[in-house]
Amino acid sequence: SQQGEEDPQALSIQEGENATMNCSYKTSINNLQWYRQNSGRGLVHLILIRSNEREKHSGRLRVTLDTSKKSSSLLITASRAADTASYFCATARGGNQFYFGTGTSLTVIP
Amino acid sequence: NAGVTQTPKFQVLKTGQSMTLQCAQDMNHEYMSWYRQDPGMGLRLIHYSVGAGITDQGEVPNGYNVSRSTTEDFPLRLLSAAPSQTSVYFCASSILAGAYNEQFFGPGTRLTVL
Numbered sequence: 001s002q003q004g005e006e007d008p009q010a011l012s013i014q015e016g017e018n019a020t021m022n023c024s025y026k027t028s029i030n031n032l033q034w035y036r037q038n039s040g041r042g043l044v045h046l047i048l049i050r051s052n053e054r055e056k057h058s059g060r061l062r063v064t065l066d067t068s069k070k071s072s073s074l075l076i077t078a079s080r081a082a083d084t085a086s087y088f089c090a091t092a093r094g095g096n097q098f099y100f101g102t103g104t105s106l107t108v109i110p
Numbered sequence: 111n112a113g114v115t116q117t118p119k120f121q122v123l124k125t126g127q128s129m130t131l132q133c134a135q136d137m138n139h140e141y142m143s144w145y146r147q148d149p150g151m152g153l154r155l156i157h158y159s160v161g162a163g164i165t166d167q168g169e170v171p172n173g174y175n176v177s178r179s180t181t182e183d184f185p186l187r188l189l190s191a192a193p194s195q196t197s198v199y200f201c202a203s204s205i206l207a208g209a210y211n212e213q214f215f216g217p218g219t220r221l222t223v224l
Contacts, residue, residue: 092209
């Protein structure tokens with residue numbers, strides 16, 4: 001069974017708009033990570049937020065974590081066409097096993 | 111550094127055939143793992159290794175074997191391929207075992223089993 005579920009499954013926005021995607025998970029976690037996957041490529045790590053953190057920023061990315069609701073959100077501000085990709089959340093349960101969600105497919109229209 | 115490399119990029123097998131997917135990393139990473147990615151399913155962990163000589167099962171290990179004789183290499187073996195193993199396979203590594211480390215992914219191997 002999968003640990004994370006992203007919402008929405010697909011998102012289409014105009015360049016310059018903000019994109020928000022959400023991740024819900026089922027059990028307690030050590031941390032939550034977000035990854036990006038461009039079409040036909042491997043995943044690339046974006047940001048990690050620890051279970052005792054509520055918000056984290058990296059450039060145009062803002063991640064929040066609500067452990068009481070078992071959910072996280074990824075906000076991409078001022079989106080660009082190059083942000084078109086699929087975005088996955090990943091949670092670590094225990095030490096060495098990672099669980100990925102089903103992903104949000106983001107399309108940024110120039 | 112080449113990072114994480116995978117070969118082949120594409121492979122077509124017939125049911126019952128065996129093959130090995132190769133994965134190598136040149137970053138001296140301790141942790142390596144294999145995932146499969148299916149449409150609508152996200153990535154699922156097949157096997158992982160926390161160091162040379164140490165491997166363990168992930169979420170979907172059946173039909174796959176792994177070994178880790180060196181730090182650099184982590185091959186995935188399909189013993190008797192089945193159509194249900196048609197998928198895209200990704201190898202990943204991180205500097206240390208444990209939950210707080212980012213994973214670096216290879217480009218993937220697209221496998222079709224007829």
